[in-house]
Amino acid sequence: MKNPDLEIARLLRESGLAEQYTEWGARIAIVLGILLVSYLATRLFRMFLIPxxxxxxxxxxxxxxxxxxxDKVMHDAARLIPPLVWYMLLPLACGKMxxxxxxxxxxxxxxxxxxxxxxxxTVLDTLLDISNEHETLRNRPLKGIYxxxxxxxxxVGGILIVSILIGRDATTILAGLGASAAVLMLxxxxxxxxxxxxxxxxxNDMLRPGDWITMTKYGADGYVIEVSLTTVKVQNFDKTITTIPPYALVSDSFQNWRGMRESGGRRIKRSLLIDAASVRFCSPEELARFTEEGWEAAPCEEQDTVNLRFFRNYAMHYLATLPGIHPEMLRMVRILQPTAEGIPVEIYCFSTQTEWLPFETLQNTILEHxxxxxxxxxxxxxxxxSGLDFKEMMNTEK
Incomplete structure (x- = not known):
């Protein structure tokens, strides 16, 4: 095969170009040809292969x-063509140098x-977009992995560039970096x-974007909006943003409310402090009235005819008939350990409303009633x- 450099130089001499310029003219012509080939290859890739x-x-x-x-991925792929063409064809122009x-x-x-x-x-960003559209993967914190x-x-690219610049093997550079591994780890x-x-x-499926989490240590109480390599962003209910290191979620404890939402029931757990002095046995008239209204199946013995018992039965019946209370989850009205503040009667049930506002509305309705x-x-x-109570007592004594 004839040397293209010599052939172009011969053609330039025949065209009348001076001898001292023919060699450089030939090289410039080859360089222009290489640039033209790389341009045409890139245009063909973009105009024909991509469509x-x-x-x-x-x-x-x-x-x-x-x-x-x-388009974005394909255009980035097209950028690989010019350096490949130049690398392969440059020896034709600079073979003697x-x-x-x-x-x-x-x-x-x-x-x-x-x-x-x-x-x-670009490909990794595209894979993240694909993951966000996938039903199973969209809730996985994959952004940090990408x-x-x-x-x-x-x-790796930086190491390869340094090895090219200094003319040494990349493995040698990696061996040198091994000695400073402690610094790199830091x-x-x-x-x-x-x-x-x-x-x-x-x-472990511990966290997904969109989960409601509570982490008191970091003041986080809201929805996870982003899980990246170095931070987990939580938008609190007051619209502030709390950032948490991902490793803190693994090493420390946090509360994820996803299970509550998936179950379809949100717990209501509130106590009424009953004045102990108001708890007493019912009179025969009260017993007859309560039994007639259905708060007891049949008249009870005297030791069982306590007004607090009838109130608990009434509260259970109210919860069983109230719309919005989950029918398949636990319902309970129980007496807790008496305290100096009174006798706690705890209302324990689950709401079918898991969103904050409807849940609080239902909870308030129960307590008010x-x-x-x-x-x-x-x-x-x-x-x-209060001070007003003492004032009324003093006025009564007078």
């Missing part, structure tokens, strides 16, 4: 290939590595811990005396 791939992906039932062959050829090829390799890193970053892969790719401590924590959170019903059974709420 063909996109048409094929559009005809498939899957949606993931539509993301992988979208090995030093210049080595420098230009190093530049082409660095350009190729940078373009490859850009393509990897960010870690990006970081590793950048580190620099990338949060990223490494974040990656490990992200894998644990994902593998039961508090208003206490006088009906001769009971009253315990309340510490």
């Amino acid at each position: 063909v791939l996109q048409n094929i992906s559009a005809r498939t039932k899957a949606t993931w290939d539509d993301h992988l062959f979208k 090995p030093e210049l050829l080595a420098v230009l090829q190093k530049i082409c390799m660095i350009y190729l590595i940078v373009a490859a890193l850009k393509l990897i970053s 960010q870690m892969v990006k970081l590793v790719a950048v580190l 620099i990338f401590r949060d990223s490494i811990l974040g990656l490990v924590a992200g894998i644990q959170l994902s593998a 039961l508090i208003a019903s206490l006088p009906r059974f001769g009971l009253r709420i315990y309340q510490r005396p």
Whole structure:
């Protein structure tokens, strides 16, 4: 095969170009030819191959290939073509200048590595978009894992670029970095811990974007809006944002309310403090009235005819007939350990409403109704005396 450099030089001499300019003219012509070839190859890839791939992906039932062959990914892939063409064809222009050829090829390799890193970053972003559209993967904290892969790719690319610049093998540089592993561990401590924590959170399904979590230590009480490599962002109910390191969610304790939402029932657990002085045996008239109203199946013995018992039965019947109380979950009205503040009567049930506002509305309705019903059974709420109470007592004594 004839040397293209000599052939072009011969043609330039025949065209009348002076002898001293023919060699450089030939090299310039070859360089321009290389640039033209790289430009045409890139244009052909973008104008013909990309539309063909996109048409094929559009005809498939899957949606993931539509993301992988979208314009942004394909254009980043097209950036790999020029440095590859230059690297392969530059010896034709600089064959007689090995030093210049080595420098230009190093530049082409660095350009190729940078373009490859850009393509990897775009592909990882695309995979994240695909994951967010997948029913199973959308709730997984995968963003941190993708960010870690990006970081590793950048580190590897940086090592390759340094090895190209200094003309040494990449494994030699890695061996040298091994001696400073402690320093690297310190620099990338949060990223490494974040990656490990992200894998644990994902593998154990401990946390998903959109979960309502409570972590008192960090003042977090709201919905998870983002899980990244180094932070977990929680939008609190007061619209503030709390950032938590992912490894803190693994090493410390936090409360995830997802189970409550998935169960379809949210617990109501409230106590009424009954004044102990108002708890007494019922009179025969009260017993007959309560039995007639259905708060007891049949008349009881005297020791069982306590007004607090009838109130508990009434509260259980009220919860059983109240819309919004989950019929398949536990319902209970129980007496807790008496205290100096009175006798706690605890209302324990589950609401079918898990959202905050409807839940609080139902809970308030229950408490309001039961508090208003206490006088009906001769009971009253315990309340510490205020200054007004003492004033009325003094006025009464006078």
